[in-house]
Amino acid sequence: MNVTSNAIIADLEKLRFQYVSELSVYTESLVDGRLLVSGFQDNGITIYELSDLKDKPAFDLVVDGESIYYGWEFAGFVSDEDATGNARGTLTLRNTIKPLLLNITTGCCGFGFFTRSMEIANLSEDATLGLTSMVPFKGCIWNVSDNLADNLRDHTVSPYSVGRFKDLYWSHEGNFDWQDIPLNTGVFFQSTFGMSGHSNPFFILRNNINGGYFVCQMGWSSNWKTAFFADYFNDGRLPMKVNLNFEIMPVTPAPARLIAPGESVQAPVVHFGMSHVDLDTAVQNLHSHLRKSVLRTAGDGLQPVIYNQAGYMQPGYKQPQMSEVGLKREADIAAALGAELLMVDAGWYGNNGQDGADWGNTTGDWHPAEGLPNDLFPVFDYARSKGLKVGLWVEAETAGSKSKLAEDHPDWFLHKYGSKFERVLDLAKPEVKAFVESEIIRLVEKYDLDMFRLDYNSSSNDGGFNRRDGRNENTHWRHVEAVYDIFERVGKRFPNLQLENCASGGGRTDIGIVSRFTTTWVSDWFKMPRTVRILNGMSMALPPEYINRSTGIESAYAGNLDTQLHAIVMGHPTLFGIAPTLENANPAIMKTTRKYIEIYKSFIRTFHRTAKVYHHTPVIPGADGSGWAALEYVSEERSKAVAAVFRLVNAEENAYTIKFKGLKKNASYRVRIEPEGSEFSLGGYSLSREGLEIQLDTALTSQLILLTEEGSP
Structure with a gap:
């Protein structure tokens, strides 16, 4: 049967479920207490039951050190539509080994893409369960056997390759490359800094024999791992075959999450799609899925051209970093260039001194610095009189060593190995989460902000630990839950508020956090030529209108001015440090910059969101x-x-x-x-x-x- 729409075909007698997203069909079955990946098809033709795979679990779950990918009983299946009209089916499973209930929801989102989410519920009335580890999605994407010996030609040819961002470190985001997956040798990639970057839980699998692409990414803003294994089988009797197995998962010390009696937790959402097309179309299908079903917009949906004041107003220049006069000068330059929003960056708060050099040590005290005795109101009023919107930088998840917050609440910090981890607030603690959320709301309302910029300049690596129910629970899982929860509510409370996501540049570019923001600072690196590669690679994982690219003093020392501006107008453009003052501005620089900003606004932006x-x-x-x-x-x-x-x-x-x-x-x-x-x-x-x-x-x-x-x- 040919199926070309988005639909769910559930055979409740055989417990076999097929999910259809246009020409992509994903099939799984509940067999002997295991939910199995039965097959992927990329041409709309559903497979017969006799062709199902019979040994590839669709997830893995370890609770209190015990594997429970098996022992599941069918407890129900319902289908409905999500808020965007996507068909979705929820399979409910009850475990016979542990008091657990799983609600596994698969959405058919169009463009050959699916979403996979999992809710884990503790059914016990009195026992807390410890989530040791989990793999929310895994399976076999391809199995090749037909004429394999001839098609492989020789053992130097790999039947499968994986495309991913091969660098993990600050300023090298988006370095996309292909790597062959050798036969019978596992390949894995991961992050280790306590954030999803400076890489991304995103990969593209390529079938080098029969063609086709499988695109996958996970919404998870902490450490993660992806793994691949090309299982090559040839015993001299049966036909040769090679299967490609994959898995994608969060990674954290155990227990990753303690689940109280009656409590439910959500696993990271996985987005995946398959297609028998070219690479460009596979990426375009991902972008279409993200734009339709995942990513957030605010107001009219147009990305404002940002002017960030952190250019000439840096420590070491003659004028102070933070002053009312200096910020008004920046507003003059922004307006003259055709920018639409003035972003006040780090250093506006706390006891920073006149040059603002201590901005990293005073985070957490979100009150105007001594260089702003009249607060930010005159600056924002002046900017608005120039036709500009206004935004504010806040590193809400940290408190610097010289802040009053750090002095008053030493117990609010991440703790690991018996000592405090500097700067990082522990949002796994309810009182810390509540404080952070209240401060964000207070600042948005106080200044009537048009954009809130969240930064996170810390690497917590394997996280901290909190004592709960007699066990040391790792902080990462609850911290991610807290950040997502906060910005879900902030986004709903302020539907027209633009939210800019930044984490020491591209420290958190996964779809989990990006979906709750309206633009993302994908890297701190803007110097040529690497800035072009960052844009080029990151525009595979994310649509380009969500990718913030910038140019200005220091970043623009290499390459000509036109080239710097060509790079930023292909993303979401930000300017900084174009001139020290409007009076001292270079007329040629101002003219060229204005020209390209106008090209962005009048031409590129008119179709950027659907390009x-x-x-x-x-x-x-x-x-x-x-x-x-x-x-x-x-x-x-x-x-x-x-x-x-x-x-x-x-x-x-x-x-x-x-x-x-x-x-x-x-x-x-x-x-x-x-x-x-x-x-x-x-x-x-x-x-x-x-x-x-x-x-x-x-x-x-x-x-x-x-x-x-x-x-x-």
Whole structure:
């Protein structure tokens, strides 16, 4: 039977469940007390029961040191729709070994994508259960046996590869690359800093023999692990076969979470999709799923151009970091450049001194610093008089060593190995969580903020521990729960409030926290050429309008000004340190910056939120980014497009030909190329087949190409 809509087919007699998302079909069965992954199909054709896999559990769960991926009894199945109209089915299982109930919900979200969530309930009336570890989703995505010996050609060919961000460290986010999965050798990736970054629980599996992609990411803002195993079987009697097994999971010391009698906890949500298409379409399907069913918007949904005051107002410059006069100067520059929101960054609070150098040691005291005797009200009033919205930076989950909060509440900090962990507040404690939430709400209401910027500049690594019910419970799970809970409520309370997510740059870029914010500072690194690679890679895991890219003093020392601006307008643009004052501004810098900000607002932003993204150079090699990079965004109706072509470092040729992928072949397009400003018309067929040759004879330069279908508004 061909099934092409989003639907659920539940056979309650055989306890076999099929979830359909357009041409993708996921099948699982309850067999002998185990929920098994029975098969994935990417062409809409459901498999027969006799073709089901029979030995691949769909999850793993260890409670109080005992594995309980088995011993489950059917307790019910219901199907309904979620808030966005997606079909979803909830399978309820009761365990015969432990007093546990599972509600496993699978959503069919369109675009070949699914969501998987799991609620774990303790049915005991008097016993607390300890969650030792869990894998919310695992299974076998492909099994290949047909003519395997010939198709493999030799043992140097890997049938499967995984695409992931290969760097784990600050400032190297988004370094996407493929890695072959060797036969009978496990491969895994993980984070270790107590955050989901500076990598991401995101991967793309590729079938190198039969084709197809499997895209997966998990919403989890602490340590995680993904693992893969290509199980190659050949005993000389049966046909050779190689299965690709995967799993994705949170990682924390045990017990990760104590579950009280009658209590329920939510496992991290997993998003996954499969498709027999090209890589660009697989990524576009992910973006479409995230935009429709996961990501949050506020107000009119347009991303405001941000001017962040942390440029020339840094310690070491002549003017103080934080002063009313200085911040008003920044508002003047922001307005003159066409920015739309003034962000007041770190250092506005606590006893920082005139130069603001102690900003990291005074977090937690969220009251104006001595350099702002009139508070921030005059600054925000002045900015609004210039037509700007206003935002405020707060590192709400920390308290610096010199803060009054740290002095008054030493017990509010993370504790591990018998001592206090500096700066990190323990949101696993209810009173700390309540304080943090109340401070966020107080600041939003006090200043009537248009944007709240959350930062988190600490690495708690394996977390801390709290004594509960006679056991040392790790803090990570409850901390993530607390952050999610806080910003769920803040988002609902202030539906028009923009929320900017930052964690020492790209420390938390997973879909769990990003889904509760409206934009994400994916990295602290803005210098060429690596900033281009960060944008290029992160725009696989996230749609580009959620990816904050910035330029200004210090970051812009390499590469020409046009190139810096080309990079940021392809994401969500932020400016900082463009000039020390409006009177001392370089007219050429101001003119060029204004030009590209206007291009972003009047052209790119008009289709950014629905754009299909084409990665012409998905893998950018080198320590910082070598060769050429090219990104193309095309509007839904294919009447508008923008592409940026960057010459990075160590390019062997002086020219790059971009052959457009998303244009109409039978249409004619008006083409404008910046910075040269030339305009001409070309047919979509020519732009796609012959392309445009971009000639750049020096490194760290670029061209921005704007295309509009002739006859369209």
